[in-house]
Amino acid sequence: MRAVDLFAGAGGFTVAAELAGAQVVWAANHWPEAVRTHEANHPETQHVCQDLRQADWTAVPAHDLLLASPACQGHSPARGKERPHHDATRATAFAIIDALDCHMPKAALIENVPAMMNWRLFNAWCGALNDLGYAVAPHVVDAADHGVPQHRERLMIVATRSKHPLQLHFDPKPHVPASSFIRFDQGDWTPVDRPGRAPSTLERVLNGRKSYGERFLMPYYGSGSGKTGRSLARPIGTITTRDRWAVVDGGRMRMLSKDENRAAMSFPTDYRLPAQHKLAVHMLGNAVPPLMAQDFIAAVAARI
Template sequence: MKFTAIDLFAGCGGLSEGLIQANFNVIAAVEINKKALETYRLNHSKTKIFVTDIRSLDVEKVRALLGGQTLHLLAGCPPCQGFSSIRRLNRSSAVEDARNDLILEYLRFVKELKPLTIMMENVPAIINYHLFKEVKIELEGIGYNIDFDIVNVADYGVPQRRKRFVMLGSRIGDIKIAKANNLKRTVRDIIGSLESPETTNDPVHKIYPKHVPRIKEMISKIPKDGGSRKDLPAEYILDCHKKEKVGFNDVYGRLRWDDVSSTITGGCLNPSKGRFLHPEEDRCITAREAALLQTFPGDYQFPIEIPKTALALMIGNALPPEFSRIQSNEIKNHLMMNLIREKF
């Protein structure tokens, strides 16, 4: 039996990819960003896509796709920009951002569609957000057993450090988020055997920033396999990095071959935004390398004519498909066990 799922705030399809790998039938996805949706459509053409602001989407249009059948899973990652530690500049409180309230839209769809199970992912700071606390109380009030935690996806076989909040819920029994498998996959495991972007036939692997001669020379001076701008000779340190307490230490840093990657963010195709230099070659990682470190399949398609900044943003904002697959498998097993017992 294939269970049905709907993906709210679908982005370029990281969560859906994990659902599909776990053998869910993703019947619908909702997303407003047209570039992300172009990517989603390239890879998940059978899914009905609602290209709209979810706040204006009538739930009945989504319900019609079910044809009177039960929805097994409603999943979603409400935009989290206001909770991001970068946006908050490491303050404890959220930045005022209209997107912070989109968690209420997730709640609206749960209340209207009454799925058997739910899954939501976000940044860790949401755990202290008053609206999340209110949403959790409401979900429990309408019969959902809730489990949530903050985990590091590196503990689930994803080759990057990335702390995420994850919440599962069920109205047919107790449910727990999947335990870590503690499988460590390194940068070398994932991109160590890739061909050069200069000789590849993969157009996504050809996409990476080209720098002016001074920056190229500076990058060449950064020690291989984990070096950073702090290791540069004084004459190569950029003026903007000479001031005390400026920026983040990881900018213009190299990844380490035998460790997990730093978090793949929306700035992953810009070495001035984080530790995104190749461990050995004198360049930033490519779009394909970033996507692989996010655990997208090697043949996952991305539009190549869009700006690099837009491509990097959709890759960095995605939920790693492997993490989604593991949590989705946990939900699938929960559904199988409880539906046999309850005969839903």
């Protein structure tokens, strides 16, 4: 099965496709750094760096499956109040309509945040898919149920050239704990009680110790698990585009390393990332978890 990856980013969908036995023949993104990262890991794929709203879809190779993860920033509640540029980011989803209209592959998988379904043009967007002959089946899933060591709720839209929507059902896999990827012998540790540490941080550390002992996770900026910390025996919370999670080990603490962020997203351990920590974390926070997407791609491939 041949696939293309739109808004490919770091390459989570492409990794998933390869794990599922598909060949990704073309991948595109507007961000040069993301394209370089994707190309370093998938040199056999044809790459394009372009705003996909201006793409020439006739130049894209023939394919059976379209994979796409359009911008989610305009939908995500984490972005706060509505801003003028959100309309532009949401509009990237219409590039998918143009791509499908040109090639009419058997199926498409589109990933986004569940809040995409609240978009005022969501029904019109789905209607355009229907007009092209695609039946649309939205699925809201937690990546942790697919073997990803992270609770990450996402919308996976399955569009197939079929009479009826393809509703997929998966038996939840055992949850993989955060302890599977935390490395206490690595990283840049600092004393919890160092001068200048914010009182709110110290409060979260104290509460975490009361609940989980000497070793636990906590949101460094107070979101997610609030002021209580988070057990290492459960999946971590959502990985975002900026450093969010801190590891506490007795009297020392540090932020997650980029390698730990990569593992939390279920990328292979040898997957190449940018050398700059901030850049790598940003890409990973925007990525599709490969193990979650692999289940969907394999299920769709078996039915088309």
